[in-house]
Amino acid sequence: METTPVLQVEGLNKAYSRKGESVRAVNNVGFSVHAGEIVGVLGPNGSGKTTTLKAICGLTELDAGTVRLDGNDIRLGQQTAMRRTGAVLEGARNVYWRLTPVENIVYFAGLKGLARQEARRRAETLIERLSLGDYRNQQVRMLSKGNQQKVAIACALVHQPALILLDEPTLGLDVDMVRGMKAWLRELVDESRSALLVTSHDMDFIEAICDRVIILYRGEVISESSVDELRRLYAPQKTFVLQVDGHLSGNTEKALTRFPWRVETNGASSRLCLRTGELDILSASLAILAEGGHTLNDINVTSDTLEDIFLHTLNQNLNHNVSQTHTQSGHGGITKSMDSEDKQ
Template sequence: MEYVIDIQNLKKSYKKRKSNELIEAVKGISLQVKKGEVVGLLGPNGAGKTTTIKMMCGLLLPNEGTVTINGIDMIKHRLKALRHISTVLEGNRNLYWRLTVRENMEYFSGNRGLSKKEISARIDELLERLNLTEKANEMVNSLSRGMQQKLSIAVAILANTEIIFLDEPTLGLDVEISYEIRKLLKEIAQEYNKTILLSSHDMPVVQEICERVVIINEGRIVTDDSVSNLLSLFDTKAYSFTVGSTLSLKDRETIEQQFIVQTEMNESGQSIVTVTIQHSDDFYKVIEIFKERNIVIEKVDRSIIDFEQVFMKIVKGETGHEVAVSV
């Protein structure tokens, strides 16, 4: 099978400032992405995500390994490979601040060989879609960070490349703008069949948009699997029982013989007993234990795991889940 992104044994080291000590940022990463896939690239700060993306975009040369974009070797034929990708990098100026919104869209499209006539209608459509029509003739340096980020993504879409790299597209944005960008990215993935590689700490973005997740930690891939598989890996259910009085040590020990239990006190002096279960039938076993111990249940709440919890468990090594490569 031919992949639109194929990186093999990618390694990158830096010399530490004011010393000759080498810092290994990326320690042999291999990754393959098919056409139309939307892949989340995750990891804690310093894990090597941005360094990996920069090598994939030809902005950094690896010490070892290969990067192939649409069958083209990025290291040997960089300019040819770059024709197939668009990139929005976090913390970088992806736009010219002394040009207007429309001028930026026209300028970067022109760099791709597209004329104003060819893209005029497309620009109008994107401006309206991103709620930027009223800002079309404003200088970019006067826009909010959220509007600048939306414009950066619009410029990437206008390039009409098969592959889009996005590094932290919602970082530092307010809830409303973050939602707009999530909605836009989801539409791009569904409507245009683009291959998207998304690096983000924003777990709702990953859970809503990505089909597959690659988690990097300490310069290596620790997990490569579908979002649904990773969520099912931790498909435990937790129920919080608010009981009428303080839970005794003996009561707690009885429950702990069968289940994982956490207890805390609320402001009213009642015990909140959180019980983690693996199977739906276990819920009734917990109820039976409470009944046998004459513990009065005042309230029951359900807690469902989300992708942020999954991510933290994997990074902390709280699972024996081995790397599963999706192909």
């Protein structure tokens, strides 16, 4: 029997008035996140990501829709919902710049109802796990942007919330910090069975950490799948690059023309590139090269990245919208929607 989701979002709608026009920020957005699950929210600027997260936090009044935490409407128990939620929205704005990391963490733990002794114990644990020990007694305003971001995340997580909302958590972090963040957040969710909803433009981060990905476009959910399922649906092809000795003979080039290889000659070698989902093409092409006496020096195979899949999904949706507009109105053009609602 399926358990109740930690977070359940149903039919979110929000429009803003801009220059006298009503512009949609989110349109009938719905999804859920279960305990122990990390779900990524992707979308271009203006897609509704920040509006959605603010609605979940109760910071944005909706035109319609419901947000449930552990099955309960957050509007009927706002204080309880806030104590069960930890959020970092739009950077590190939820910390006090003139307090130290430890002072910030203890302060926010107190706001969530933790006793001071327990708050200090948890603060020390977070300081250690986030490698902030060298900066524990410095004012946050003196820290790097990356370390400020880590302090903000520590403040959001100190009360061990059931629901974690992170908006661009890798903002300002260097490569080593991001690598550590991936491992730490995955470990945290697995241990605490929290539900984590995260937005990010860092596709490698999303791909490495998320169980599922939700793609928003112009305020609507256009895709919701695991990364593997997205790859199967939208990017089943692979890119093959072959490096062979010498220039291709005329007979070999002629035999290869039935396949869409892109051939580049560089000095004493040739490079062949092809994106396909048909492995038979590769095996047939290797046989043609062998028959022509060409020695294969190297073969490289790559799958599409999550960024490739994301862009493909957006383009597919855009083309669908354009097609619908032509069908309905007989001319080009796309229905106007929110394009500056959020700035991440």
